[in-house]
Amino acid sequence: MSEMNDMGQDEPKKVAIAVMSGDMDKLFGAFIIATGAAAMGMQVTMFFTFWGLRAIKKNVRTGKTPFGRMLGAMYGGDITKANPSKFSFGGMGRWMFGKMMGAHNITKLVELRDLAIDLGVELYGCQMSMDVMEIPQGAFVEGVKEPVGVGFFLMKAQEADIELFI
Numbered sequence: 001m002s003e004m005n006d007m008g009q010d011e012p013k014k015v016a017i018a019v020m021s022g023d024m025d026k027l028f029g030a031f032i033i034a035t036g037a038a039a040m041g042m043q044v045t046m047f048f049t050f051w052g053l054r055a056i057k058k059n060v061r062t063g064k065t066p067f068g069r070m071l072g073a074m075y076g077g078d079i080t081k082a083n084p085s086k087f088s089f090g091g092m093g094r095w096m097f098g099k100m101m102g103a104h105n106i107t108k109l110v111e112l113r114d115l116a117i118d119l120g121v122e123l124y125g126c127q128m129s130m131d132v133m134e135i136p137q138g139a140f141v142e143g144v145k146e147p148v149g150v151g152f153f154l155m156k157a158q159e160a161d162i163e164l165f166i
Contacts, residue, residue: 013037015044016160018153022051022075023085024097024109030055030166031112037162038119045160046116047153049126052166053135055079055113056123056144068134078141079110117143124148 015037019030030052034044048056059078063069084097101108107115117123125140127147137147157163 013042013162014156014160015042015162015164016153016157017044017046017164017166018157019046019048019052019055019166020050021085021166022054022082024082025084025086026166027052027055027079027082027109028112030164031109031116033164034116034121035112035119038116038121042161044116044119044121045153045156046121046123047126047148047156048124049129050133051075053125053129053133054082056125056140057135058139058141060139062136062139063134065134071133072135079113082109113141117141124153126150126153 015034017030017034019027021027021030030046034046038044054075054077057078059076059080061069061072061076063072123144125135125137125144125147127149130136130147137144
């Protein structure tokens with residue numbers, strides 16, 4: 001998947017994905033698209049904002065202020081704590097879908113994220129969301145790039161052949 005640039009050289013297609021949701025099913029979709037595109041030789045940028053930050057976070061508590069610590073405790077956890085957007089059942093839905101997906105040999109969400117990193121997908125946290133939610137860069141898994149702002153993502157999206165918002 002490439003096209004010629006002005007110099008006659010092949011340039012890979014580009015994909016830009018903004019991930020705002022921290023729901024299990026939406027994260028699966030985002031990472032399946034990202035890893036599929038990367039496996040096809042495309043350059044993929046993922047920009048995680050607000051609830052989507054869970055996808056790149058370690059299982060650590062965050063927050064400095066009382067509100068930040070409360071948010072970190074209430075929404076704490078990492079990608080393994082993501083519930084489905086429908087039929088959560090207080091965490092039972094996550095367990096149920098995990099069992100059903102395991103029965104069909106579906107790759108686990110954490111493994112998809114790690115595969116994305118291994119395939120060279122660029123993962124960025126939104127600096128503004130990190131500031132508001134009091135999540136420091138050190139709370140992210142290895143392989144996540146330095147945080148960026150919306151201007152950086154818009155530049156990537158403008159250059160992209162495919163843009164998605166999940």
